[in-house]
Amino acid sequence: MFIAVSLAILITMGLALARALTGPTTYDRIAAVNMFGTKTVLLIAVLAFLSGRTDLLDIALVYALINFIGVVAALKLVTQKNFHSSGEKERKVE
């Protein structure tokens, strides 16, 4: 039964990966990668119960955190072209 759910999650990950590879804009790719990361968290959680080793849930927890930070960092890099500027106009340094 867990195998059926993990297969469904794998199919979803494949569809999201196809969109990430063929997306016309960069934002399509980032949205698809965000969905891929969320489904990866769910897949790790299901696999933890499938193999009976619930320690793997810690990895899913860490992956959920890293996924969000990664998506927001990629968005900042795409919209502002660098990591060091804040969102507002930079003041001239005397």
Add this chain to the structure above:
Amino acid sequence: MIIDILSWVCLFAGGMLGIVGGIGIHRFPDFYSRLHAAGITDTLCAMLILFGLGLQAGFTLAAFKLALIFVFLFFTSPTASHALANAALHSGLKPKLVMNGRGVGS
């Protein structure tokens, strides 16, 4: 027994919802409609699957970890969707509008 059946129903509904979201992000014509499909199904799919797994786990440490994962996903997934839509709108990406069968705007 009842808990088992409820858990499987939740897990299967979550898997089906995930596949629906995947088909949506693969076939919709526009970035915003794709984000709509992905953003809506993501949270409910994660909620159903984690709830089903939590019913399987019972009152253990694993259930607490699942609840923690659920809380993180519940807050971060809509935030990421909002940040994506906001960045795309500010970069000048227009939604594709169709009126009377003809494309309006891009």
